[in-house]
Amino acid sequence: MSVPAEITDFLGILDESPVGVSVSRRRDGVVVFVNRRFCEITGIPREQCIGAPARRHFADEHQRHDVVRQLREAGEIDAADVEFRRADGSPFWSVLTIRPAILNGEDVNLAWIYDVSKRKQAERTLRDSKALFRTMLDSSVDGISLLDETGTVLALNAAAAAIIGDGHENLVGRSIWDCLPGPVAERLRRGAARVLERGETVEGHDAVADRLFDVHMHPVADSDGCIRRIALFSRDVTQSHQRRMQLRKLETALEQAPVAVMITDAKGNIEYVNRAFVLVSGYSEDEVLGRNPRLLKSGETPNTVYRDMWHRLGHGSTWQGELCNRAKDGTLFWEYATLSPIRDDEGEITHFLAVKENITQRKETELRLVHQATHDTLTGLPNRLLLEDRVLHAIELARRERRQIGLMFLDLDRFKIINDSLGHVAGDQLLKVVADRLRQTLRRSDTVARLGGDEFVVVLTHFQSTSELAEVAEKIAAALEEPVELSGHVVHVGASIGIALYPEDGDDFTSLMKDADAAMYRAKQKGRNTFCFYDSDMNDQALDRLKLEEALRRALVRSEFQLYYQPQIDLQTGLMTGVEALIRWNCPERGLVSPTVFIPVAEETNLISMIGWWVLEEACRQQASWRAAGIPPIKVAVNVSGRQFLNTALVECISDLLRQYEVEPSLLEIELTESTVMAEPEKAIEQLTRLREIGIQVSVDDFGTGYSSLSYLKRLPLSTIKVDRSFVRDVNSQSDNAAIVSAILGLADALDMSIVAEGVETEGEETHLRDAGCIKVQGFRYAQPMPAEKLRDWMISYRS
Numbered sequence: 063m064s065v066p067a068e069i070t071d072f073l074g075i076l077d078e079s080p081v082g083v084s085v086s087r088r089r090d091g092v093v094v095f096v097n098r099r100f101c102e103i104t105g106i107p108r109e110q111c112i113g114a115p116a117r118r119h120f121a122d123e124h125q126r127h128d129v130v131r132q133l134r135e136a137g138e139i140d141a142a143d144v145e146f147r148r149a150d151g152s153p154f155w156s157v158l159t160i161r162p163a164i165l166n167g168e169d170v171n172l173a174w175i176y177d178v179s180k181r182k183q184a185e186r187t188l189r190d191s192k193a194l195f196r197t198m199l200d201s202s203v204d205g206i207s208l209l210d211e212t213g214t215v216l217a218l219n220a221a222a223a224a225i226i227g228d229g230h231e232n233l234v235g236r237s238i239w240d241c242l243p244g245p246v247a248e249r250l251r252r253g254a255a256r257v258l259e260r261g262e263t264v265e266g267h268d269a270v271a272d273r274l275f276d277v278h279m280h281p282v283a284d285s286d287g288c289i290r291r292i293a294l295f296s297r298d299v300t301q302s303h304q305r306r307m308q309l310r311k312l313e314t315a316l317e318q319a320p321v322a323v324m325i326t327d328a329k330g331n332i333e334y335v336n337r338a339f340v341l342v343s344g345y346s347e348d349e350v351l352g353r354n355p356r357l358l359k360s361g362e363t364p365n366t367v368y369r370d371m372w373h374r375l376g377h378g379s380t381w382q383g384e385l386c387n388r389a390k391d392g393t394l395f396w397e398y399a400t401l402s403p404i405r406d407d408e409g410e411i412t413h414f415l416a417v418k419e420n421i422t423q424r425k426e427t428e429l430r431l432v433h434q435a436t437h438d439t440l441t442g443l444p445n446r447l448l449l450e451d452r453v454l455h456a457i458e459l460a461r462r463e464r465r466q467i468g469l470m471f472l473d474l475d476r477f478k479i480i481n482d483s484l485g486h487v488a489g490d491q492l493l494k495v496v497a498d499r500l501r502q503t504l505r506r507s508d509t510v511a512r513l514g515g516d517e518f519v520v521v522l523t524h525f526q527s528t529s530e531l532a533e534v535a536e537k538i539a540a541a542l543e544e545p546v547e548l549s550g551h552v553v554h555v556g557a558s559i560g561i562a563l564y565p566e567d568g569d570d571f572t573s574l575m576k577d578a579d580a581a582m583y584r585a586k587q588k589g590r591n592t593f594c595f596y597d598s599d600m601n602d603q604a605l606d607r608l609k610l611e612e613a614l615r616r617a618l619v620r621s622e623f624q625l626y627y628q629p630q631i632d633l634q635t636g637l638m639t640g641v642e643a644l645i646r647w648n649c650p651e652r653g654l655v656s657p658t659v660f661i662p663v664a665e666e667t668n669l670i671s672m673i674g675w676w677v678l679e680e681a682c683r684q685q686a687s688w689r690a691a692g693i694p695p696i697k698v699a700v701n702v703s704g705r706q707f708l709n710t711a712l713v714e715c716i717s718d719l720l721r722q723y724e725v726e727p728s729l730l731e732i733e734l735t736e737s738t739v740m741a742e743p744e745k746a747i748e749q750l751t752r753l754r755e756i757g758i759q760v761s762v763d764d765f766g767t768g769y770s771s772l773s774y775l776k777r778l779p780l781s782t783i784k785v786d787r788s789f790v791r792d793v794n795s796q797s798d799n800a801a802i803v804s805a806i807l808g809l810a811d812a813l814d815m816s817i818v819a820e821g822v823e824t825e826g827e828e829t830h831l832r833d834a835g836c837i838k839v840q841g842f843r844y845a846q847p848m849p850a851e852k853l854r855d856w857m858i859s860y861r862s
């Protein structure tokens with residue numbers, strides 16, 4: 063087709079246009095012209111554009127359809143943003159304007175395109191960043207609002223809307239002061255005024271609908287630097303506040319807790335201690351923070367306890383137990399501790415928590431109770447319970463090490479007499495002295511225990527031979543033999559010691575004790591203040607003795623005792639001067655039992671007092687009976703045991719008896735053994751004096767067998783000395799005895815005392831005694847001891 067010149071000129075003008083131009087036929091959309099700029103923008107050469115459909119340039123099929131529809135409906139397109147495709151396939155944005163035109167008689171669409179890719183890119187970036195910003199704002203948990211000078215909400219995020227409690231869309235454009243509770247709005251308004259006035263940030267917190275918020279108001283400057291807007295940030299701190307309050311409560315509780323609390327890190331460095339810890343340990347917080355809890359170690363807690371503790375904590379378990387710690391001032395204190403590991407969310411141990419109750423008082427009470435339960439309160443020595451425990455332990459060790467154990471049973475000689483006469487206070491004092499002496503004599507490793515009364519037990523576990531044991535026993539005896547001064551009185555005690563050996567004599571506590579006890583009785587029989595090793599016969603004897611004791615207890619009730627009387631003769635006149643009352647026991651099972659057998663048992667078991675009173679009363683009763691029978695008065699000498707003699711009530715009791723039976727005091731004589739008098743000479747002097755004051759005669763029996771102190775003898779208000787039978791025997795042929803008798807006679811003469819020689823059996827003895835100046839005698843030569851009925855007959859026949 064030939065193109066008219068004016069059209070060619072028009073197309074030439076279009077070709078020079080700075081805007082891309084394309085002309086396409088309306089009927090088929092085929093491009094008939096594109097200008098140079100169009101080719102530059104699209105990157106498609108002109109020859110490829112012309113003849114090709116215009117639609118090929120659209121990048122988006124939907125947009126193309128829209129454009130086609132609009133053209134159909136409106137006939138033109140006005141500045142639509144359309145995305146086209148370049149030759150290389152890359153899209154670009156363009157403003158598209160299409161106007162209908164007639165070109166060379168053909169209906170055409172005249173299209174202008176203007177590349178706006180850069181603007182589009184900028185718009186998208188802006189849109190994206192706006193969206194991002196919005197998303198950020200809305201995803202923020204903090205409320206963010208932008209206010210103008212009057213408090214009108216210019217923008218706000220979802221969190222801010224939620225705080226105010228209204229929809230986002232309802233709030234923009236409204237005054238925030240109207241949307242908040244009055245007092246809150248007022249406070250914020252004041253804050254906003256400061257922000258606007260001074261351009262500074264204002265901080266505070268406020269409560270809205272039961273929730274607590276931290277509020278920050280920041281000035282927002284315009285591009286001209288003027289502050290006309292305010293950014294309001296509000297953070298919901300209700301939870302953290304509650305948590306903080308909770309923590310504060312916990313901390314207060316910890317601080318005021320009566321138990322010590324300590325927290326260490328995983329390495330054991332102390333990070334926290336509470337007030338109770340400071341109070342108990344005496345260390346200040348600064349002194350312990352960063353340090354290891356071992357600074358409290360006292361060395362008193364067994365290592366096994368710590369091993370167990372670390373074993374359990376190491377396995378992530380809780381440990382509970384008792385610790386003995388040392389405070390800063392050096393004092394020890396006991397704690398019942400619960401130690402637990404603290405784990406983080408991953409289960410790693412990060413800390414250790416120690417909660418410790420101070421149990422010092424309870425522990426001390428416990429220890430005191432244990433001590434009380436296991437020790438004798440008077441002497442502080444272990445008691446029977448602890449002794450048994452120690453012996454069992456010692457046996458266990460000795461069995462393993464194939465060693466011997468020596469168990470000594472000690473019974474104090476004369477303790478009962480001293481206790482009865484000087485009183486319990488003095489008795490207790492004496493026991494303490496004995497305990498001290500035993501402690502001093504023995505090694506620390508040896509056990510000294512008190513069983514009760516005057517019985518002590520010593521356990522020795524390390525000795526080479528039994529002779530070493532014997533040496534120890536001798537040492538003990540020597541230590542206890544030393545005189546003891548008790549409330550102004552000097553007393554002599556001693557101990558009888560029985561020794562039993564493990565394993566020879568017994569392999570358990572009971573049998574060792576029984577054997578040592580039996581050996582102790584043998585020692586007593588041997589003469590006191592001595593020791594004796596156990597041998598197997600002793601068991602039978604001990605058993606026998608036990609039975610005797612039982613029978614003796616029954617004897618008084620069953621009236622099995624009887625008094626025999628043995629006359630005493632004046633050699634010058636040949637007359638009977640009196641009688642000695644001698645007790646007899648008609649035991650149904652044993653027959654007539656000698657007092658030499660049962661009196662010592664009665665003395666040891668305290669039965670002697672009751673028997674003694676019976677004898678005194680029987681002697682008085684007999685005198686009343688003789689008087690009633692018309693028999694002239696007979697002086698009766700009664701044996702009084704040591705315990706009875708030292709009884710403070712003795713004088714009163716005798717006075718009562720004399721009164722009751724109307725007996726003249728001069729008709730009663732008390733016979734005491736030399737050892738009774740010398741056990742406590744001072745006390746004896748006092749008692750004798752009182753007896754003499756009421757007119758009672760006192761003679762000393764078995765004279766010469768003990769160790770009378772002459773200085774005391776001189777001061778004793780005695781009337782008669784009885785020469786012991788052992789010196790009288792064969793006195794006529796035994797020069798030793800003759801010398802002793804002569805010495806005693808001389809002594810009695812010097813001290814102005816009369817003499818009675820006991821056990822005179824032969825004429826020779828009698829003659830010697832008479833020649834030596836002894837006036838009074840007693841013995842089988844004249845008469846055996848006899849019951850009262852027989853004495854009467856004997857007196858009649860003797861007189862005749």
Ligand SMILES: Nc1nc2c(ncn2[C@@H]2O[C@@H]3COP(=O)(O)O[C@H]4[C@@H](O)[C@H](n5cnc6c(=O)[nH]c(N)nc65)O[C@@H]4COP(=O)(O)O[C@H]3[C@H]2O)c(=O)[nH]1
Pocket residue numbers: 628643644645656657658661674677700701702703733763764787820821822823840841842843847
């Ligand atoms: N071989 C021999 N013996 C003679 C002769 N003349 C007397 N005897 C015995 O010598 C003992 C004298 O009594 P004693 O020295 O006081 O010794 C007494 C006395 O210490 C104690 N005793 C006896 N009766 C009592 C008592 O009622 N109370 C207390 N506490 N002790 C008593 O028992 C001891 C022994 O008393 P008995 O067996 O009755 O023994 C009596 C008596 O029977 C003699 O010529 N030859």
